Amino acid sequence: MHAVALEAFAERGYHGTSVPQILEAAGVSASSLYRLFPSKEALVNAVFLEAKTRLGHALAEVEGHDAADADRDPASVAHARFVRIWDRLARFAAEEPVTFRFLELQDHTPYLDGPSRTKELSVLAPLALTCMDLQRRGVLRTDVGVDVMLATLWGALVGLVKASRLGYLALDADKLAEAREALWRGFASTEPIADARTRRATRTNEGTKRRTER
Amino acid sequence: MHAVALEAFAERGYHGTSVPQILEAAGVSASSLYRLFPSKEALVNAVFLEAKTRLGHALAEVEGHDAADADRDPASVAHARFVRIWDRLARFAAEEPVTFRFLELQDHTPYLDGPSRTKELSVLAPLALTCMDLQRRGVLRTDVGVDVMLATLWGALVGLVKASRLGYLALDADKLAEAREALWRGFASTEPIADARTRRATRTNEGTKRRTER
Amino acid sequence: MHAVALEAFAERGYHGTSVPQILEAAGVSASSLYRLFPSKEALVNAVFLEAKTRLGHALAEVEGHDAADADRDPASVAHARFVRIWDRLARFAAEEPVTFRFLELQDHTPYLDGPSRTKELSVLAPLALTCMDLQRRGVLRTDVGVDVMLATLWGALVGLVKASRLGYLALDADKLAEAREALWRGFASTEPIADARTRRATRTNEGTKRRTER
Amino acid sequence: MHAVALEAFAERGYHGTSVPQILEAAGVSASSLYRLFPSKEALVNAVFLEAKTRLGHALAEVEGHDAADADRDPASVAHARFVRIWDRLARFAAEEPVTFRFLELQDHTPYLDGPSRTKELSVLAPLALTCMDLQRRGVLRTDVGVDVMLATLWGALVGLVKASRLGYLALDADKLAEAREALWRGFASTEPIADARTRRATRTNEGTKRRTER
DNA sequence: CATGAATGAGGTTTCATTCAT
DNA sequence: CATGAATGAAACCTCATTCAT
Numbered sequence: 001m002h003a004v005a006l007e008a009f010a011e012r013g014y015h016g017t018s019v020p021q022i023l024e025a026a027g028v029s030a031s032s033l034y035r036l037f038p039s040k041e042a043l044v045n046a047v048f049l050e051a052k053t054r055l056g057h058a059l060a061e062v063e064g065h066d067a068a069d070a071d072r073d074p075a076s077v078a079h080a081r082f083v084r085i086w087d088r089l090a091r092f093a094a095e096e097p098v099t100f101r102f103l104e105l106q107d108h109t110p111y112l113d114g115p116s117r118t119k120e121l122s123v124l125a126p127l128a129l130t131c132m133d134l135q136r137r138g139v140l141r142t143d144v145g146v147d148v149m150l151a152t153l154w155g156a157l158v159g160l161v162k163a164s165r166l167g168y169l170a171l172d173a174d175k176l177a178e179a180r181e182a183l184w185r186g187f188a189s190t191e192p193i194a195d196a197r198t199r200r201a202t203r204t205n206e207g208t209k210r211r212t213e214r
Numbered sequence: 215m216h217a218v219a220l221e222a223f224a225e226r227g228y229h230g231t232s233v234p235q236i237l238e239a240a241g242v243s244a245s246s247l248y249r250l251f252p253s254k255e256a257l258v259n260a261v262f263l264e265a266k267t268r269l270g271h272a273l274a275e276v277e278g279h280d281a282a283d284a285d286r287d288p289a290s291v292a293h294a295r296f297v298r299i300w301d302r303l304a305r306f307a308a309e310e311p312v313t314f315r316f317l318e319l320q321d322h323t324p325y326l327d328g329p330s331r332t333k334e335l336s337v338l339a340p341l342a343l344t345c346m347d348l349q350r351r352g353v354l355r356t357d358v359g360v361d362v363m364l365a366t367l368w369g370a371l372v373g374l375v376k377a378s379r380l381g382y383l384a385l386d387a388d389k390l391a392e393a394r395e396a397l398w399r400g401f402a403s404t405e406p407i408a409d410a411r412t413r414r415a416t417r418t419n420e421g422t423k424r425r426t427e428r
Numbered sequence: 429m430h431a432v433a434l435e436a437f438a439e440r441g442y443h444g445t446s447v448p449q450i451l452e453a454a455g456v457s458a459s460s461l462y463r464l465f466p467s468k469e470a471l472v473n474a475v476f477l478e479a480k481t482r483l484g485h486a487l488a489e490v491e492g493h494d495a496a497d498a499d500r501d502p503a504s505v506a507h508a509r510f511v512r513i514w515d516r517l518a519r520f521a522a523e524e525p526v527t528f529r530f531l532e533l534q535d536h537t538p539y540l541d542g543p544s545r546t547k548e549l550s551v552l553a554p555l556a557l558t559c560m561d562l563q564r565r566g567v568l569r570t571d572v573g574v575d576v577m578l579a580t581l582w583g584a585l586v587g588l589v590k591a592s593r594l595g596y597l598a599l600d601a602d603k604l605a606e607a608r609e610a611l612w613r614g615f616a617s618t619e620p621i622a623d624a625r626t627r628r629a630t631r632t633n634e635g636t637k638r639r640t641e642r
Numbered sequence: 643m644h645a646v647a648l649e650a651f652a653e654r655g656y657h658g659t660s661v662p663q664i665l666e667a668a669g670v671s672a673s674s675l676y677r678l679f680p681s682k683e684a685l686v687n688a689v690f691l692e693a694k695t696r697l698g699h700a701l702a703e704v705e706g707h708d709a710a711d712a713d714r715d716p717a718s719v720a721h722a723r724f725v726r727i728w729d730r731l732a733r734f735a736a737e738e739p740v741t742f743r744f745l746e747l748q749d750h751t752p753y754l755d756g757p758s759r760t761k762e763l764s765v766l767a768p769l770a771l772t773c774m775d776l777q778r779r780g781v782l783r784t785d786v787g788v789d790v791m792l793a794t795l796w797g798a799l800v801g802l803v804k805a806s807r808l809g810y811l812a813l814d815a816d817k818l819a820e821a822r823e824a825l826w827r828g829f830a831s832t833e834p835i836a837d838a839r840t841r842r843a844t845r846t847n848e849g850t851k852r853r854t855e856r
Numbered sequence: 857c858a859t860g861a862a863t864g865a866g867g868t869t870t871c872a873t874t875c876a877t
Numbered sequence: 878c879a880t881g882a883a884t885g886a887a888a889c890c891t892c893a894t895t896c897a898t
Contacts, residue, residue, distance in 0.1 A: 015229035159369015186396030583801015610828030
């Protein structure tokens with residue numbers, strides 16, 4: 001039910017999908033659906049919540065550090081972390097294209113209810129925290145706001161997937177990696193990174209806003 | 215009429231907008247509309263065509279070179295060109311938010327007709343040509359496909375605007391510049407640029423690029 | 429079950445009450461109801477039958493004569509009997525407002541079945557007999573038909589209760605008594621009542637009917 | 643449209659009447675109806691308003707005094723006035739049985755809007771004023787509240803009409819007159835009426851509650 | 857026995873579109 | 878030309894009822 005509604009909404013959008021279309025695809029009667037969900041809007045919210053939750057799970061393990069991390073060059077570790085984030089997102093887009101497409105639909109806003117909006121934020125949060133952490137450690141530039149990074153990152157991925165769907169692009173692992181490295185170059189700090197022992201001292205008092213190096 | 219329909223579609227999408235809604239907003243009668251457009255679909259295509267055309271115009275002069283360009287450092291010239299492209303797009307998004315939002319809507323596809331799809335491609339084309347040109351001249355990296363660059367670029371802008379609309383971000387000229395520079399760093403070649411007169415070997419310490427593979 | 433359905437029907441009428449509403453109010457499942465009653469219509473008939481029966485019971489003892497009656501002035505006895513009838517009805521309306529309201533609903537007719545209609549008549553019958561008896565005894569006027577009396581009596585009570593429910597009237601014992609006495613004056617014979625032995629001879633000169641305007 | 647809806651609602655009640663039933667009876671399409679009335683509820687309110695207005699008109703001329711009135715016995719004049727009121731109502735019930743039946747439906751309340759409720763009151767008002775006037779002039783008893791009189795009067799008429807519809811009664815002019823005279827006897831003062839010049843002095847300080855005559 | 861799940865028919869309302877005027 | 882009135886189809890949703898469990 002969720003799945004079939006997700007697919008329908010992803011394909012044609014909320015307004016473009018009629019309840020009967022969903023019913024037929026699911027092979028159930030109207031009343032069966034309406035016993036589960038009080039309205040079409042409740043259905044799309046349930047679908048949205050589930051989709052966001054899956055996206056959240058896809059990102060959840062980003063923070064896991066390899067055991068070997070401690071021994072390696074901090075810049076490498078940070079890059080690997082970035083790679084992990086991007087690849088999770090990319091994997092999600094590749095493995096759950098329908099879910100991704102649904103989430104990527106513009107402007108769910110008018111019909112999303114409170115819980116859905118809350119969820120939306122809660123999925124983004126860990127990503128934002130990670131970026132802030134990397135910034136604090138001098139790995140990511142501080143002259144690019146975290147908000148800008150996230151919007152750019154997600155936007156870029158969405159753009160790639162959409163271009164691929166429209167046939168402007170044959171998206172594969174290579175192309176995803178190209179974009180990922182480009183973004184990394186755009187976001188990563190160019191200063192040498194102090195190692196773990198001295199970092200804190202030297203990075204104190206970094207202006208939190210852009211243009212520090214100018 | 216166009217303007218009113220554009221606004222309605224941008225606000226609620228094609229399927230979310232009813233003909234009566236447009237009629238009321240425009241203050242005309244159904245028959246008046248149907249004399250101009252044979253159907254709702256024809257209307258949205260006309261609107262789309264016009265919107266894309268305006269976007270095309272916004273990009274059209276990107277290729278104009280300042281008279282001073284010839285005298286300057288090729289890298290600077292290239293960067294300036296990139297800045298021009300981005301700023302045109304950003305300006306378009308800022309000055310015609312409704313049009314931008316409309317174009318940014320996912321999946322016009324199902325109801326776009328032939329001319330509209332053709333137009334879609336024709337607007338992107340000059341941008342692609344510019345990128346390819348810059349690549350050939352060694353200003354943009356060749357290890358990032360032009361298709362990837364364009365998708366990333368446009369996607370990033372869309373992502374920023376959308377984040378701004380949802381309140382995750384207060385988009386202003388500074389933030390747009392942050393994103394632009396990040397993308398430039400991601401796309402720009404780090405090798406010295408061979409140009410007709412000089413080849414400058416000034417770039418040192420690119421540092422972060424692809425050091426993962428060591 | 430009966431009670432719950434009665435309340436629902438009284439509140440919103442037969443057509444205005446859905447089976448699910450009743451189910452929820454009763455806290456039972458559809459199947460439970462349908463094992464007891466074959467259909468919604470059967471349910472409302474059962475409810476109707478029970479309600480009419482209760483009304484019948486409320487009127488049943490009207491005919492009981494106080495032991496003292498025999499000793500008193502016949503007019504007083506008759507008046508007391510009338511008071512008893514009215515007060516029974518009024519008490520019923522006061523003590524079972526929901527049932528009263530249900531019965532008072534216009535036009536059960538379309539969905540009442542045979543037994544229900546039979547019951548309807550059987551409840552009215554004793555009242556009619558009483559009135560006819562009183563008429564025969566010269567206590568009630570003979571220039572007002574028993575059918576008119578009953579319809580007026582019941583209609584007046586319904587009107588009072590309805591006016592009260594709509595807030596046009598604060599119905600209490602006093603107001604009920606006002607109406608009762610007014611009706612009594614309207615229905616009671618003005619001639620002195622001969623006792624049982626001479627009554628028949630004196631009943632000449634019906635007179636007053638429709639000649640008031642002289 | 644109004645007429646056909648009125649008939650349908652009068653026949654089966656608001657909830658018992660489906661929009662398609664009205665449409666078919668009126669021979670129009672759903673959209674035609676919905677261009678005139680935003681909803682079924684708006685329709686029933688419009689119908690109600692019109693019906694009450696017609697009832698109001700039926701009562702409007704009650705107050706007209708015959709030229710001859712001044713010369714006649716005050717009690718006769720008052721009685722004639724009462725007759726006029728009743729006969730207007732009865733005529734309305736007879737000439738517009740459908741409208742009468744519609745208005746008589748219990749508990750429009752849940753779906754009536756503001757204007758409808760206001761109208762309901764405004765129709766009753768002149769009748770109430772007349773009764774109060776008659777009371778003040780010593781024609782109607784003061785030991786029966788005006789509210790009680792009105793509720794009784796209207797209720798009695800409704801009761802008669804309903805009994806007639808259900809076949810308990812063959813309502814004709816005679817029976818209507820019987821009921822009318824009975825009510826008159828119930829409501830009319832039994833004291834001799836002082837003429838216009840002395841009335842005010844003698845009727846001062848009448849107890850407003852019942853049992854004056856006891 | 858009692859229930860949760862199911863359903864076809866039908867409820868009210870809106871849509872995209874047409875056409876006489 | 879422009880409009881108000883009209884319409885069939887379809888939208889979302891609820892109803893009275895049934896049946897496997």
